[in-house]
Amino acid sequence: MESIFTTExxxxxxxxxxxxxxxxxxxxxxxxxxxxxxxxxxxxxxxxVIAPDYYKRGLAINVDIRRDMAARERGLEAGLQIDESTRAVSLRLSGQGSLPPTLALRLSRPAGEGTEEIVLKANLLQAGAGVYRGKLDWPAALDANAAFLWQVNLDGGDWRLTSGWYGPIHAAVTIKPAG
Structure with missing residues (x-):
């Protein structure tokens, strides 16, 4: 009989x-x-999260706010009309104080995908009391009859008027001070 216990x-x-x-x-x-x-x-x-030039951008925002407030204090208001066939810009500006001899007009809208945008610029010369005229050039590929959300910026030096409108580029638009 084998042992149950092993030594291994x-x-x-x-x-x-x-x-x-x-x-x-x-x-x-x-x-x-x-x-x-x-x-x-x-x-x-x-x-x-923080842009490298955040301080400069912050100061620029304050300058823009001051320019918007200056336009509001002067009671400035503009009516903009662009002729589609001749691309002539006609602007009627009203408000208190003296008006500058030239204005810078900037129209912009998104180009489509991504962050690209279409920017149209024109220098407007004073043609009469509160009346400014200029010519706006845009690319041939731009459909002037298509409705888009346009951002308009009218720069008068120490003041600015900004507005947005939805429609074709040749639609009449009224630009009032932000605020």
Whole structure:
């Protein structure tokens, strides 16, 4: 009869050979590797929340606000009309105080996809009391009859008028001070 008791020591597995250890260590190890990968992605693709020239931009906003307030205090208001066939710009400006001899007109709208925009500029010369005229050039590919959201900016030096309108470029628009 063989003995139930043996003097041989049972073969023990090393700790890394145990299947349960893979579950105990494997989960946290995967989480650590994934967190390093996500930290790398966050660092590489980080959005820049603050612009490098944020202080200059802030000062420029204050200047624009002062220019808008100056236009409001003077009671300035403009009526803009663009002739589609001749591309002639006619502007009637009313308000208190002296009017400048020239004005800078800027029209802009999104070009489509992305951040591109179409910008049209014209210098307007005073043709009479409160009447300004100029010529606006736009690319041949621009459909003047299509309705878009246009942003208009009328610059008079120490004041500005801004407005937006939806319609074709040759539609009449009234520009009043922001505020």
């Amino acid at each position: 020591k049972p073969q023990q597995k090393h700790w890394y050979q145990e299947p349960w250890m893979l579950l105990v260590i494997g989960g946290p190890a995967i989480v650590i590797v994934a967190s390093f990968y996500l930290a790398f992605l966050a660092y590489k693709g980080a959005d820049h």
